[in-house]
């Protein structure tokens with residue numbers, strides 16, 4: 001396929017389990033542009049996993065690193081940037097993202113999200129007595145902020161990744 005020249009980095013936002021990494025990676029491959037992932041960058045810089053960072057240094061420390069990494073990645077390269085589910089909550093992050101990128105909210109309903117995250121143990125925020133309720137509370141609190149993204153694309157459980165990539169590309173036109 002032809003190589004695209006992006007004017008702005010495409011920034012994937014949305015809840016954990018929405019498919020930001022999977023769709024972001026496939027979108028970058030389709031566009032022949034670099035794929036960037038803020039969570040992966042934070043982990044490799046710290047040489048720790050995200051659960052380890054939360055346990056050792058706490059969420060506020062993680063959020064500080066997240067803002068630094070997103071700022072750096074937005075300056076470094078144009079490509080597709082997948083962010084962690086909490087990244088778009090910070091006003092600073094939203095401002096950086098809207099100045100230097102185009103944000104795409106991967107929008108999935110709660111049951112889809114729950115089915116995708118329930119068997120994974122990689123999300124420190126869901127290590128509660130009742131993770132399903134926790135997920136719903138995060139969802140309710142965050143949807144108003146995600147809806148400030150430039151574009152929204154539906155990510156449902158029975159849609160193929162390449163179909164979601166098509167939807168994002170269509171929305172970007």
Ligand code: S3P
Pocket residue numbers: 014015016017020021039050083084085086087122123124125
């Ligand atoms: C978080 C989501 C995670 C990761 C961290 C916090 C959140 O990323 O950044 O565990 O606040 O929703 P994913 O959205 O890729 O799971």
